[in-house]
Amino acid sequence: MSGLRNAHVGDPPSHGGMGPAVGSRWLLARDEFPSLLDALRRAGYRIVGPTVRDGAIVYGSIRSVADLPEGWTDRQSAGAYRLERRPDRALFGYNVGPHSWKKYLFPPREHLFTLRRTDAAKFEVSVPEDPDPPMAYLGVRACEIAALNIQDRVFVGGAAVDPGYARRKARRLVVAVQCGQAGGTCFCVSMGTGPAVRDGFDLSLTELLDEGRHEFLVEIGTADGARVLDGVPLRPAEPSDVRAGEARVADAARAMGRAMDTEGIHDLLLGNLESPVWDDVGRRCLACTNCTLACPTCFCHSTEEVPDLSAERDERWRRWDSCFNLAFSELHTGSVRSTTPARYRQWLTHKLATWFDQFGSSGCVGCGRCITWCPVGIDLTAEVRAIRAAAPRPGPGAGGTA
């Protein structure tokens, strides 16, 4: 099953008008790739995307193609990540790294507003100058689009809309890249989130790298995406190109490093809140918060009041927080989740089960970051397997769970 349906082969991109039709496919030569970057910039976007820094592929500003991780890939396993050279010069030949796009939409630390006391009985609220330029996210993978959708539901999909998130979401342009490979900790296939990019993108790229060929199959996802392409030298894609792209994605699907058995997972986890597995994983878990902060969907945060010394001004800041922090569940009588097993259980059950109750989907997209970036290599797919194995089997007459 490929995401590249409805291959549109035909009209060349129009120049000056609305751009090529939504759903149409085109080819962009590797040598012309800079023109795509130019076009994005011309359209007013700051481009952020993959770049090599400190031994990993992270997301940062992209000024030119030279900033992209050309010829680099990565090897990932539980608790380990290493950059490696590829035999070819792929621009997007890597798997997702430690950063996720949430840092742009839901910044690690954000100044929300300032209260300024105006007289004894009043204060006024001011919001910081709008710091958010329109951004083009270059190289968004299928699992990451799923993650964007999930965070969108949290921050702007409910009754309370987060204004900063909403503003940044409205100004984002998603340039997706189809996965041509899978990492050692990837399991998007089992979460139903990838590897094929199907929707939620403005443009999607498939890097075609066979036998000396180096081109990009470009699919138009939205009118915004189409408009951006104005002036980019594209030529129509042939059905064979589309098939080549599909084959790349199929390779990735076959190469998944991990699998999560999601069968009945909501009830499995909620029915095993006292499984011995929690204590076992709690002994290994460092409660260090790496998994939650690397996770592209985890949204927990804390707000801080930062008054000046005279307390006339009071800035309200928000920062990423984590359910693994002892203080996160603190009541005046003490922390509710005072043990690491309780905190691990909170995270895993929230991510994989109660997220459905709260936001209508799983909170996990199968990107594998929490596995790779756990310093002790705890693997949530293995923990779920262990819980399943330890779960009492409902025999005849057995009501609930242990």
Place this chain on the structure above:
Amino acid sequence: MTDRTIAVDYLARVEGEGSLRLRLEGGKAKEVELRIFEPPRFFEALLRGRSYLEAPDITARICGICPVAYQMSACHALERALGLRVVGPLRDLRRLLYCGEWIESHALHIYLLHAPDFLGYPDAIRMAKDHRATVETGLALKQAGNAILELLGGREIHPINVRVGGFYRVPPREELETLLPTLEAALGAAERTVRFASGLPFPRVEEAYEFVALRHPEEYPMNEGELVSSEGLVLPQERFEEAFEEVQVPYSHALQARRRGGGAYLVGPLARFALNHDRLPPKTRRVVEEIGLEPVVRNPYRSIVVRAVEVMLACEEAIRLIRGYAPPERPHVDPPGELAGASGAAVTEAPRGILFHRYEIGNDGLIRAARIVPPTSQNQARIEEDLRHLVDARPDRTDRELTDACERAIRNHDPCISCATHFLRLEVERA
């Protein structure tokens, strides 16, 4: 009236705690004991058994005021033991880091600790009520030094980026260049500081110091150079112990250093400047000429001027180093192959003067022995002489006046008593 005892508990505006006991007999200073009460922390002992890579981090904790000096002496001594040479951009970055510490530490002393003495305030905060712009200049200058330490070292106090063989991470050029506007402004502020300091009212005093400092063939010394003295000593720095010895006095926790077979000597800005005034970079040289500063300053009160000159040269050097910077291939050099047990010693110029480290390491890379001689313990005996002269010159002063005068005289040398000691508790006994 001429036989008295005066006890003063704490000397303020010095880094650390110590006390001074003066005993006057017949209007003469009979005993002058600079007591160093800093509780002993046994660094040389606790370094034993630690990896050589830990020495820069651990010895930094001897002094929060000049941690870079400890890191530099530790690195150079260990590199000598390991046979490593740090050259090129890595060497430049080290000098840049040292510039940061000189600027920060000297600006702290000039504006927050020393200047109030000349202008008649108990501290810079009260001084700021009348001289806000001056204090703000000082704080901005100090901040500029700290900006170098923070960017290159990771943080101002106890930088984390210094490593035997170089650094853990070296900045890309554009990152370093972000410091330039701050440093350009600091250079101007430093020049104003030199002029400000040279215009202060100074008591007329001349001391016959033996100055000891490093001297380098090309540059004003920081990390490298030979040990030289105004009495003609010339010695490779690693042979420090041949010329200097440490003695223990019963009233102090700090060891006092002396010339072997000789007496007290002085290290620090006055000594460095006297022995290296021909190594000033051009802008600083021009300002020094304009204010007419003599090449050898023997008035300890005027150390504030020399310190200001060193701030300026450090700003000028920092700008030059950044402009000429091209990042090295690797952030550090490593010892070749298997470690062999060895020893090494080095001297670098801490803001307060030469700082000696010697290490022996085993072939497991663990330290077997360490010896550290900080600048303040080298100056201690010489400060006592300053005080003796001060008391003898005007023994008729009241206890209060004498106390104030002694505290000022001690502050002239910016003693970093933390390196060696604690509050200065002054006790004047007039028998």
Place this chain on the structure above:
Amino acid sequence: MNGPVRPITSAELEAHAFLHGLSARFLAELLPHTERREFAAGHTVAREGDPAREFFLIEVGKVALEIVAEGRPHLTVLTLGPGEVFGWSWLVPPHLWRVDARTLKPSRVVVVAGPALRDALEAHPEDGYRFLRRLVPILARRLDATRLQVFDVYRP
């Protein structure tokens, strides 16, 4: 007005919620050892440390169980009303009261002599079992409540 009042009848005894359903023979044996008493408000019915010889069934009024220690204010730990019972130390050696029992309101109680009750329970194991089946849950409930009071459930 403290003291015995109108004697209790066997029908009244049998109708008491706590004793209802015990055998007629058993109740008949108890009847001679049972009396009705009335107390004014503020009357100390029992004192901590005193021999515990009686079992009380409250008909009317309100009784407080208190802990009294020298140099500290009296502490009421439980109040009991109509239909509730108190006093079981006659059952447990060394047969001494562990709390003070004091009326908060004018109260009327039915009092059963402990030794006689003990003998009757011994003599009629079936009734004895039933009796304890009623007493133990009350004790258990009070023990549970006491634990939560010790836990200080509303503490800051």
Place this chain on the structure above:
Amino acid sequence: MSTAPEIAGPVAPVPSHGGPLEPAPFTVRARAQETRDTVSLVLAPAPGSEVPAFRPGQFNMLSVPGRGEVAISISGDPGRAGEWVHTVRALGLATQALAGSMPGTLIAARGPYGQGWPVDRAWGKDVVIVAGGVGLAPVRPLLLELLRHRARFGRLEVIYGARTPDDLLYAPELAAWRGRTDARFQVTVDAAGRDWYGDVGLVTQRLPDARFDPASAVAFLCGPEIMMRLTAETLEGRGLPREGIWVSLERTMQCGVGLCGHCQFGPYLLCRDGPVLPYRDVARLLRIRGL
């Protein structure tokens, strides 16, 4: 870079406010010292501003600016517009600041938030309310609302427990309630001295003779979790089905609007889905430790 894109780009309006976390200025209009560590504050909005209406059981986020924001349930009369009443127990520094605020003090407030008591479920039924400690505060609006519509439901049985007689809230009002003939208010404390002639014992001790028809009654519980659990279990023991019991739960709340994740309780975000929840849905979860 703040230039607008030429072709694609920002289409959504930029919100002109700080969003759902932005508080409004209120001042303390009146203050009543309820107990040694608890006060009730009447908060009035800045002149010309409206006070949003609330439902019994909802809460607001309050702060003395700069001294920490906390979730405090509304304890005022839902029938009285134009003010918010809060009962605050000084526990941490933020609540100390609130509890110490005097008439005229500036308070930053936002709300109301959360799901309150399902008052309409009481119509035509007997009602049992059990509150413990400061748990009476969120129950007070419910009581006032019920009493206003006294004819619409059956018997009303209220059991209120506190640590000692000195810890009882709303003393004058409590006396008035206890004098009512159309409802029974029982007050019990954990421990008392000789000057207390009321009941001593846990709230559960008062339940056996509570008068209600288990087949047609609802119960609203608010207090420490363990107290609510024990009470619910006892009520179930008396035949009141789980479905007729609601509890008000507490977890740390920071945003109040379901964004920050602090107040998770199993599948619930208590600020959004609670704090009042059907006991039926949480009975099992309340037994899981550290949830």
Place this chain on the structure above:
Amino acid sequence: MAVRPRLAVWKFASCDGCQLSLLDCEDELLAVAGEVEIANFVEASSAVAPGPYDLSLVEGSVTTPEDARRIQEVRAQSKHLVTIGACATAGGIQALRNFQDVEEFRRAVYARPEYIATLATSTAIRDHVPVDFELRGCPINKAQVLEVIAAFLHRRRPTVATGSVCAECKRRGVVCVVVAQGTPCLGPVTQAGCGAICPAYRRGCYGCFGPQDSPNTPAWSSRLGELGLAPGAILRIYRTFNAAAPAFRAAGDAAVQEGG
């Protein structure tokens, strides 16, 4: 202006770095001085006013009999007492003596050891007097010390995270040195507050803020072993600037056992 709260800064065995952090608040120093009366700060001022003080910041550990007495005096004069830094909070680097023979140390450093008065241990201020708040770090972070002063001034809770350094790494976008380089790092068991500077400079955290509030040192020590650290190196990594902090002391002891 109303009477300003009175601040005192005290020094015990230390390097002065934590009190210097206050003077390093160049942008805020004069503002702080406007809000509080700096009544006793010997390193900064000759003017020393007698107590009582509203807030005392205490730097350094107790290592001498005289200091053990002096800290009682400080406490008696201080309404609030906040320790600043690893020495005051856990005994500091000099607490390494607690694991050794101090007599031998004394002889190693001094030719005339009889002149030197010292205790056998370097102990935290908390071991001697009640402490209202402990600010971690070797040295402390200057933003945190400003926050603590402001919080005590206005009677609010200081916003000082007690979780791991990893959270700061991730917020800062630093690539994990353990996962991506195999570099030993104490970040997962160390309290945040420094801004994750060591990993940001591509080296492992050396634990200068002491243990985080839920430090799983057994699990972390075994991972450090997998990364190639010998028990001796694991011992050293815990026994540096917060060697005597209970969780690190226990982890060090476990490494000693492991090492046999």
